[in-house]
Each structure stands twice: as C-alpha cells, then as structure tokens.
Amino acid sequence: MERTxxxxxxxxxxxMTGEELWQPGxxxxxxxxxxxxxxxxxxxxxxxxxxxxxxxxxxIIVGAYPYSTSQVPLLHVPFETAAAGASGVxxxxxxxxxxxxxxxxWAGDGGTxxxxxxxxxxxxxxxxxxxxxxxxxxxxxxxxxxxxGATPAGAWTTTTPDKAxxxxxxxxxxxxxxxxxxxYMATASVAYPADIYAKFKKIRSIKGTKxxxxxxxxxxxxxxxxxxxxxxxxxxxQSNVFPIYEVENGKYTINVYPxxxxxxxxxxxxxxxxxxxxxxxxxxxxxxxxxxWEKLKGMLK
Amino acid sequence: MAVKKRSDLGVIYEFKTWRDITxxxxxxxxxxxxxxxxxxxxxxxxxxxTPACQNSCPAGNDIEGWIKLLQQGEYEKAYWHLKRExxxxxxxxxxxxxxxxxxxxxxxxxxxxxxxxLERFIGDRDASLxxxxxxxxxxxxxxxxVGSGPAGMSAAYFGRLLGFRVAIFEKLQVMGGVLRVGIPExxxxxxxxxxxFEGLAAMGIELRPGTAIGKDxxxxxxxxxxxxxxxxxxAHGSRKLDIDGExxxxxxxxxxxxLRKVSLGEDVACGKKVAVIGGGNTAIDVARTxxxxxxxxxxxxxxxxxxxxxxxxxxxxxxxxxxxxxxxAAPERIELNDDGSIKKLICCxxxxxxxxxxxxxxxxxxxxxxxxxxxxxxxxxxxxxPILDYLKGIAGNEKDVVAVDGTLMVNTGGNGKIFAGGDxxxxxxxxxxxxASGKKAAIxxxxxxxxxxxxDVLKEISIGNGSALSFSRYxxxxxxxxQNIHMVxxxxxxxxxxxxxxxxxxxxxGDAETRKNSFNAYRETFTEDEAxxxxxxxxxxxxxxxxxxxxxFCPDMSVLPEGDGQFGYEFDYDYCKGCxxxxxxxxxxxxxxxxxxxxxx
Numbered sequence: 001m002e003r004t005x006x007x008x009x010x011x012x013x014x015x016m017t018g019e020e021l022w023q024p025g026x027x028x029x030x031x032x033x034x035x036x037x038x039x040x041x042x043x044x045x046x047x048x049x050x051x052x053x054x055x056x057x058x059x060i061i062v063g064a065y066p067y068s069t070s071q072v073p074l075l076h077v078p079f080e081t082a083a084a085g086a087s088g089v090x091x092x093x094x095x096x097x098x099x100x101x102x103x104x105x106w107a108g109d110g111g112t113x114x115x116x117x118x119x120x121x122x123x124x125x126x127x128x129x130x131x132x133x134x135x136x137x138x139x140x141x142x143x144x145x146x147x148x149g150a151t152p153a154g155a156w157t158t159t160t161p162d163k164a165x166x167x168x169x170x171x172x173x174x175x176x177x178x179x180x181x182x183x184y185m186a187t188a189s190v191a192y193p194a195d196i197y198a199k200f201k202k203i204r205s206i207k208g209t210k211x212x213x214x215x216x217x218x219x220x221x222x223x224x225x226x227x228x229x230x231x232x233x234x235x236x237x238q239s240n241v242f243p244i245y246e247v248e249n250g251k252y253t254i255n256v257y258p259x260x261x262x263x264x265x266x267x268x269x270x271x272x273x274x275x276x277x278x279x280x281x282x283x284x285x286x287x288x289x290x291x292x293w294e295k296l297k298g299m300l301k
Numbered sequence: 302m303a304v305k306k307r308s309d310l311g312v313i314y315e316f317k318t319w320r321d322i323t324x325x326x327x328x329x330x331x332x333x334x335x336x337x338x339x340x341x342x343x344x345x346x347x348x349x350x351t352p353a354c355q356n357s358c359p360a361g362n363d364i365e366g367w368i369k370l371l372q373q374g375e376y377e378k379a380y381w382h383l384k385r386e387x388x389x390x391x392x393x394x395x396x397x398x399x400x401x402x403x404x405x406x407x408x409x410x411x412x413x414x415x416x417x418x419l420e421r422f423i424g425d426r427d428a429s430l431x432x433x434x435x436x437x438x439x440x441x442x443x444x445x446x447v448g449s450g451p452a453g454m455s456a457a458y459f460g461r462l463l464g465f466r467v468a469i470f471e472k473l474q475v476m477g478g479v480l481r482v483g484i485p486e487x488x489x490x491x492x493x494x495x496x497x498f499e500g501l502a503a504m505g506i507e508l509r510p511g512t513a514i515g516k517d518x519x520x521x522x523x524x525x526x527x528x529x530x531x532x533x534x535x536a537h538g539s540r541k542l543d544i545d546g547e548x549x550x551x552x553x554x555x556x557x558x559x560l561r562k563v564s565l566g567e568d569v570a571c572g573k574k575v576a577v578i579g580g581g582n583t584a585i586d587v588a589r590t591x592x593x594x595x596x597x598x599x600x601x602x603x604x605x606x607x608x609x610x611x612x613x614x615x616x617x618x619x620x621x622x623x624x625x626x627x628x629x630a631a632p633e634r635i636e637l638n639d640d641g642s643i644k645k646l647i648c649c650x651x652x653x654x655x656x657x658x659x660x661x662x663x664x665x666x667x668x669x670x671x672x673x674x675x676x677x678x679x680x681x682x683x684x685x686x687p688i689l690d691y692l693k694g695i696a697g698n699e700k701d702v703v704a705v706d707g708t709l710m711v712n713t714g715g716n717g718k719i720f721a722g723g724d725x726x727x728x729x730x731x732x733x734x735x736x737a738s739g740k741k742a743a744i745x746x747x748x749x750x751x752x753x754x755x756x757d758v759l760k761e762i763s764i765g766n767g768s769a770l771s772f773s774r775y776x777x778x779x780x781x782x783x784q785n786i787h788m789v790x791x792x793x794x795x796x797x798x799x800x801x802x803x804x805x806x807x808x809x810x811g812d813a814e815t816r817k818n819s820f821n822a823y824r825e826t827f828t829e830d831e832a833x834x835x836x837x838x839x840x841x842x843x844x845x846x847x848x849x850x851x852x853x854f855c856p857d858m859s860v861l862p863e864g865d866g867q868f869g870y871e872f873d874y875d876y877c878k879g880c881x882x883x884x885x886x887x888x889x890x891x892x893x894x895x896x897x898x899x900x901x902x
Contacts, residue, residue: 016853017852022858023332023858024333024858024859024875025331025332025333025334025337026332027337028856028857030340030881031856031880033856035856035857039856040853063331063335067330068331068332069331190854193853219880226880227884228885230882230885258798259801260797
C-alpha cells in the first residue's frame with residue numbers, strides 16, 4: 001500500500017492564480033471549510049457551471065439579494081429540493097442546448113442526509129445528469145448547531161447537549177448513494193485540496209448523477225480554533241474516520257493513504273464537541289471506524 | 302446506463318424568447334463591498350525566520366539560503382551566498398563538527414540533511430579564483446592578524462570585507478595553523494587549504510609566513526604599525542599526564558606534536574605498538590595517523606564510549622581501520638627500560654560515578670584494579686593548551702586562556718587595540734567556533750573604528766537564540782522578504798504532513814583497507830546529481846518557497862500572489878478574517894500571526 005502525502009498531486013499554479021469564481025467578501029465564519037470547499041470546487045469546474053443551493057450555511061455565505069459572491073449563476077431553492085431543483089435546471093439547459101454546463105446541487109449535511117434525501121434519491125434513481133455535492137459539517141450549523149444524520153456518535157450539539165451526546169453513528173450516505181448505482185461517487189476533504197480539484201475536474205466528463213461528499217470543518221460547531229480547521233480535517237482522514245476514495249462505475253479507488261496515522265481518540269481530542277464522550281464510546285467509535293475501513297479496503301479487490 | 306435527456310421525454314416548452322418567462326429576482330453585484338477584514342483581531346504576516354540549522358551554527362551559516370540557490374542550479378551564487386557568513390566552505394565542509402546536522406528538523410522525521418557534504422560540494426565546485434563580488438574600497442585602517450588558523454583566516458576575511466588593510470602573520474613556514482599541522486591530510490587535503498589562502502591573497506590580504514611574534518617581530522612593534530591586532534595563535538601546547546615516568550622517555554610524545562611533525566614531513570618513529578591516551582578528536586586523529594604509519598594502535602580512554610567527545614563517525618572509521626579501544630582505563634605509571642624505551646604502561650580500571658553538578662560524568666579509579674599495556678610508545682592527547690609566552694606583560698590571562706571582554710577585546714591598559722579569538726580564548730575548541738570568533742572580532746573592530754556601540758549592533762545582528770552573528774545583516778545585505786532572524790523554527794513548528802520521507806544520500810567513502818595505507822582523502826565530493834538529490838531533502842524551515850499552501854487554503858480568497866515574476870504573496874487585509882489557517886498550514890512556519898491592537902506577536 002503506497003502512502004501518499006498531501007503534495008503528491010498539485011493544483012496547477014495558473015489555476016490557483018487565475019480567474020476567481022468565488023469572490024471575497026463572503027459571510028462565512030473564520031476558518032470555514034464550506035467556503036474553502038466551494039472555492040476549490042469552482043477551480044475544478046470552471047465558469048460553465050450553475051449552482052443550485054438549498055437552505056444551508058452557503059445560502060447565507062454567498063450574500064443576500066441583490067448581491068452574490070458567486071461569479072457563476074446560482075439558484076436558491078427550498079431546503080428539501082436541491083436535487084429536484086438541479087434536475088429542473090438541467091432540463092432547462094438541455095432545452096437551450098447548453099449541455100456542457102455542469103449543474104451542481106450544493107447542499108449541507110442536513111439538506112442531504114435528512115431533509116433532501118428523497119429528492120436526492122429520486123434524482124439518482126432517474127440518473128439525472130447532475131453533480132450533487134454534500135459539504136458535510138456534521139450538524140445543522142446554520143441554525144445553531146443541531147444534531148443531523150451526519151453528526152458522529154459522541155458529538156455534542158445543542159439538541160444532544162452535555163451528558164446526552166449523540167449515541168447513534170453517522171449515517172452511511174456513501175452506501176445509500178452507491179445502492180442507486182450512480183456512475184460516480186466520491187469523498188473528499190478540504191485538507192486535501194488537490195484531490196478536490198482533481199475530482200471536480202474529472203466529473204465534467206462523466207454523464208449521469210455524480211455525488212461528492214466533502215468533509216468541511218466548522219470551527220464554531222466543532223468547537224475548534226479557526227486556525228486548526230484544516231489540521232483537524234486532516235486528522236479525520238489520518239484516523240480513517242473520513243477516508244478519501246472514489247467509486248467510478250463500481251470500481252473503488254482509495255485516493256489518500258495518509259503517511260501519518262492517528263487514532264480516533266487523538267482525532268476526537270482536538271475538538272470541543274467530543275469533550276463529553278465516554279471511554280466506551282471512544283472505543284466503540286474506533287471499532288466502527290476500523291470496521292468501515294476494513295470493509296472499504298475489501299472493496300478494492 | 303443511458304442518460305435521459307428532457308427533450309427525449311418529449312416535454313417541450315415553447316417560449317418565443319427567454320424574456321417571456323416570469324422575471325426572477327436576480328443578484329448581479331458581488332459581495333466585494335463587504336470588507337470582512339474588519340472582523341479580524343489578529344492578522345497574518347509573511348515573515349521568514351531562522352531555521353534550526355542556522356541557529357545552531359556558531360558561524361551563523363545561512364544554510365537554507367545557499368541550498369535554495371543550489372537547488373536552482375545557481376552554483377556560483379550559492380558559493381558567494383555561503384561565503385557571506387562562512388568563508389571557507391571547502392574546509393568546513395570537510396572538518397566541521399556539524400552542529401547544524403544535529404539540529405536539523407528532519408531528524409524527528411527521517412534523517413538529517415547532509416549539510417556538510419552539500420557545503421563541500423559548493424566549495425569544491427567554485428573554489429576557482431574569481432574576484433570576490435562584495436569587496437569594498439580600503440577604509441584607511443589596518444589590521445594585523447597573528448596566527449593563520451581558522452580564527453585568523455576568518456578575521457582577516459571579514460576584516461577585508463569591512464575595508465581594513467589586513468596582514469596575517471604566521472610563525473610556521475606554512476599557512477593554515479591547526480588546519481595545516483593539526484588536522485591530518487586524509488581529512489583535509491593540503492591543496493584545499495592552499496586554495497583558501499590563494500583566495501585570501503586575491504582579496505588583497507598580505508600573507509606573512511615564517512614571522513613569529515615575540516621573535517621576528519615584537520608585539521609592541523606590531524601595535525605601533527597596525528591600528529588593530531587580532532590574536533589567534535591557537536592551542537598548540539599539550540596537557541601532561543602527570544604520572545611517574547612521563548618525562549624520562551622520548552618514546553612519550555604529545556599527540557599534537559606527532560601530528561605536527563607528520564604534517565611537516567619530519568621523521569616520527571612510533572614503533573610497532575602505540576598507545577593513544579585520550580578520547581577527543583585529536584586522539585582519534587593521532588590514532589588514525591599512527592595506523593597509517595603502520596603501527597598497531599590502542600586508544601585508552603577513562604570514560605566509556607558514550608561519553609567520548611570525539612565524533613562517533615570518526616571513531617567508527619578508526620575502528621574499521623583497526624584501532625582498538627580500551628574504555629574505562631587511565632594510565633597510572635610508566636615503567637622504562639634502561640635504554641629509555643618503554644617496558645610497560647600500567648593502567649588502572651575506572652568506573653563511572655553519577656554526573657556531578659556540571660553534568661559531566663566523573664570517572665573514579667577502582668582500587669587495585671591495575672593492568673599492563675605493552676606498548677612501544679605513548680601518544681598523549683588529553684587536552685590542548687595555548688602557549689601564551691609572547692603575551693607577557695601585555696594581556697591578562699586566566700585558566701590558560703586570554704581574558705577578553707564581550708567584544709573579544711584584550712585589556713592592554715591602553716597599549717594598543719588588541720582583540721583575541723579562536724582557541725586562545727574561552728570558547729568551545731572547534732574549527733567553526735574559531736571561524737565564528739574571527740567574524741565577531743572583525744565586526745567588533747569595525748564597531749570600534751566607527752565608534753558604534755557593539756552591544757546595540759549585537760541586538761540587531763545576532764541570529765536566533767544562539768550567539769552567532771549575521772554578517773549580511775551587519776552589511777545590510779538583507780533579503781527581499783522581511784526576516785525575523787531572532788525567531789527560530791524548530792521541529793515543533795514544522796508541519797511534517799507536507800513532506801515525503803527520503804533516504805539520506807551519503808558521500809562515497811573508501812574502504813578501510815585502502816584508507817589505512819595512505820594519507821589520501823577517502824571521501825568523495827558529491828556529484829551534481831547526488832547534491833541535487835540530497836538538497837531536495839531540505840525542508841526550508843522558516844523560509845517561504847512559494848509552495849502555494851497559503852494561497853490554496855485561504856477560505857477568504859485573501860492571499861494574492863505577487864505576480865509579474867515577483868517572488869511571494871501579499872495578504873489582502875480588506876478581506877482577511879484572521880482565521881489563521883495559512884499560519885497553521887504553512888509547512889515551514891514562514892507566516893507569523895500579529896495582534897491587530899498592539900502589534901504583538
């Protein structure tokens with residue numbers, strides 16, 4: 001198994017210094033993973049893109065009417081309709097003959113794991129030619145940190161407070177999406193920007209429903225220092241809590257084998273939201289992570 | 302899976318133009334009016350810092366600076382950049398103690414960067430005589446350097462770069478001091494030393510071999526003829542064993558004397574079996590020189606191998622060449638035959654007592670545990686002392702060293718401005734420390750000439766937390782990027798996730814059998830490929846190399862590349878929210894966070 005460091009694949013310099021489709025002035029908190037993920041995604045996608053945005057942090061971050069930080073068309077849609085909205089935009093563009101434009105639904109974990117799941121499932125079942133991105137900060141952060149289906153076991157939120165931290169594990173959205181038999185499914189993390197860039201560049205050439213799940217740290221919600229948000233995301237991958245892989249027409253590839261390995265406990269220790277977790281729950285989380293990692297590696301064969 | 306298109310399903314919308322669709326609220330403006338920089342309480346600034354290697358180098362060698370140039374293939378630039386802080390790369394690249402490699406931030410990751418091998422590559426590559434690019438006009442003052450060892454060479458070099466007219470006086474007929482008569486030829490070939498002196502002569506420095514102070518010319522005469530004197534006569538005397546029988550045989554010799562005689566081509570008869578007393582680098586040099594003259598060598602050291610001050614690599618090589626080591630043993634007395642030859646050396650076994658207040662482990666004799674060592678001659682190297690007879694009545698000296706003040710100045714009571722450095726003052730006795738003292742003295746002399754306060758200057762030019770001085774800083778040869786030379790980047794500040802492990806490239810080394818039969822150098826200088834490969838392992842701690850991490854990771858699009866072929870980036874403080882991601886993700890700690898209110902760090 002070959003180990004990879006972060007710099008083994010690079011983003012070309014002219015891309016990084018070139019056209020900025022996500023302009024500054026954004027209303028994100030300090031150290032926001034979501035804004036960073038969007039910036040990197042648009043670097044990979046380029047100008048011929050339409051964003052469909054349900055209610056989520058990003059609908060605030062992008063700015064209020066009549067301003068928008070996005071330099072590509074962006075459509076605000078209701079919370080549960082990201083995939084349905086994207087399907088509609090796709091249809092409209094197809095009618096206009098603009099088939100090269102990528103339609104990207106960009107939803108948070110609440111809009112994907114919970115509220116938007118039926119629309120997403122429907123779109124995936126129809127194999128709509130859209131890209132659906134879930135930027136996952138593991139709770140409803142925009143409304144003040146409420147538990148979502150993406151919140152990991154042991155995490156504090158305002159609806160799973162103090163001694164009543166969440167007991168249920170994170171929903172396995174990747175397997176849900178893969179059971180729709182879509183042509184492309186990938187995970188990504190803002191800690192590995194070159195990987196995000198490469199994946200968004202790649203999906204342009206893939207027809208059908210594409211799903212990308214990006215781990216995107218939230219300093220206030222995770223109770224971490226804004227400066228550490230990338231470091232903590234990196235540890236999520238180093239601890240195999242959030243492995244980075246892609247599945248293309250059923251073929252699995254693990255994109256990042258971190259050179260350094262850390263335990264789930266070390267990962268959790270970096271975040272205030274896990275401060276109420278019991279040792280048993282940490283061990284259970286470690287077992288859950290190991291089991292999922294072994295299963296993932298088993299899929300490579 | 303076939304992709305379904307809406308038009309395939311036959312749903313056709315008929316609008317005459319798109320304007321027929323109900324108008325929607327559409328945002329056209331950007332968010333650029335929203336200056337998010339006002340949210341900030343701390344802000345990032347680009348600021349290069351001092352890498353751990355440079356901090357640990359007594360001479361303040363800007364290692365990262367010339368490795369960067371080396372990587373760009375700019376070998377000549379790298380050579381002159383190196384020589385701004387450390388004037389003798391070919392020499393130090395061979396004989397340095399390498400404090401830098403011990404401090405290298407790669408050590409917790411894989412292995413240190415072979416800095417001395419790279420320095421040697423740069424030095425050997427461009428040692429040709431080209432005019433020094435930084436040479437100034439003479440400033441009208443003169444400086445006499447007494448002693449042509451590394452301290453004297455360094456003071457002369459930096460003195461000349463500061464505009465002084467310099468002459469180096471050397472007692473021996475050959476120049477180089479300890480480099481020439483203390484360090485054996487297999488470690489430092491004589492043509493390398495000669496080339497360095499050619500370079501010094503080409504800078505306009507007068508070389509005066511065969512001129513002993515106190516004999517050929519008196520110190521008073523010297524102080525009358527020169528504005529400044531720098532004494533660097535080195536430690537060429539040896540400590541005595543102080544045991545019975547020591548003074549009665551010519552078969553007992555100081556190791557230094559033996560090295561000097563061999564270096565000068567004089568006859569030395571060691572006999573078949575040689576006992577070397579001591580555990581320092583000189584002892585190893587003596588042992589390996591004796592091996593090369595065909596003797597069987599036993600090194601006797603009173604502590605264990607772990608406490609040996611000698612370089613472990615050289616101990617290993619000496620062992621490969623056949624030297625035997627007897628640790629935890631000290632000579633007790635020597636029994637002589639009637640003809641003055643040695644009958645036997647009687648040693649006492651030692652044991653280690655716990656470390657004392659100074660931290661050094663003291664060996665103690667074991668009662669009655671005596672044993673004999675058969676040997677034809679005994680070479681002692683248990684410590685070197687300066688010979689300071691020529692200073693009588695001029696300079697105060699304590700503990701066998703010359704007393705100097707913070708500017709390395711000797712208190713002569715008004716009889717001339719005399720400075721001292723190298724092994725005759727109380728510093729660690731290595732070549733690089735000597736070079737550092739020469740640099741410091743040259744700067745102190747220049748401060749005296751300019752009537753500048755050396756203490757104030759020191760605050761500006763001292764590197765990191767050590768005592769090394771930056772000559773570039775003194776000369777205002779400052780780099781373009783702002784640099785905080787006082788802040789050191791140690792391994793805790795490096796983000797190792799951004800680096801790849803890579804095995805260290807070693808210099809090709811001759812095998813022990815060939816080595817011990819000749820005084821020829823046995824280590825080969827790097828080829829260009831080897832040098833490039835090893836240089837690529839440098840992590841450039843504390844120095845921006847445009848890796849783009851800050852640019853890529855900024856969630857607020859507030860890092861702007863300079864553009865137009867300019868190096869580096871700028872922060873857009875209109876929008877930077879001060880989250881600090883660039884600071885934590887800079888692999889090499891070239892960004893500092895500063896408080897908005899006070900400007901504190």
